Amino acid sequence: MDSPVGWTIVRLAHVLSRRFETAMRPHGLTPAQFGVLATIAAEPGIGSGQLARRVLVTAQSVGELVATLETAGLVARDRSGGPGRRAGIRLTPQGRTVLDGASRAAATLDDPAVFGLSPAEATTLNSLLHRALRAQHESPPT
Template sequence: MTSRASGGPPDEFLEYRLVRLASRLERRFAATLAPTGLSPRQFSVLAVLTESPGVTSAELARAVLTTPQSMGALLDQMESRGLVERTAERGRGRAAPIRVTDAGAALLREAYRLVDALDGATRQRLGERDHQQLTRLLAVLEGHVGED
């Protein structure tokens, strides 16, 4: 292995490889979701809202790795598509409860079907043991990186 001080191939840096892989995987994930019209972030929003009803917009933003400002715009888009609804009048300093509509839940079920097929293909290529090990190691790494 080359000394880090003298450079060397960037593929020797774990973070570099993960960033490259994340970019490829995000494109593949987006392509998988394309038939639903959902972006990966919209999919995440629907999934989090379904799994954690009653989360605030700020909590939702943290869960899907976006800013509160971006979350507001994203929720506006999703609300205009009829996928989510904010059930109380919004006001400065007041959290508006957000819920997945029936249309959003139906679209999420379709998205889960597509994502499950994608994950199944990856699981088949890796093998069950390696898939579980990689999933576990990524969770450990994610826990060490934490939130920025």
């Protein structure tokens, strides 16, 4: 019997989340922290509000994530804009090093064989998942 698509995605997400947590642990990161570092690397100077939207967490959660990463010396906030101005966030050299190692670990989980798929099937699945994700952002929950 086939299960509903949403439930299948939830089940797969749980399995992959546990594997991702295990892969990030040696780098001292959580999956959310990895997502924050990767997003900052892709968009240096990003503000916290935009960062929260990109990594799908609340503004409060991203504030806590960034504060933890800042304390660890992995990111720095540019506060040169003065009071009330957006403080852009950037990776520190140490943050870049940690992200590079964590990215290599994450890449091992991205091999199509991990999913039991051919490269072409993995490309198709990724495209479909991105379309489903966009649809969820465009339509409010009911």
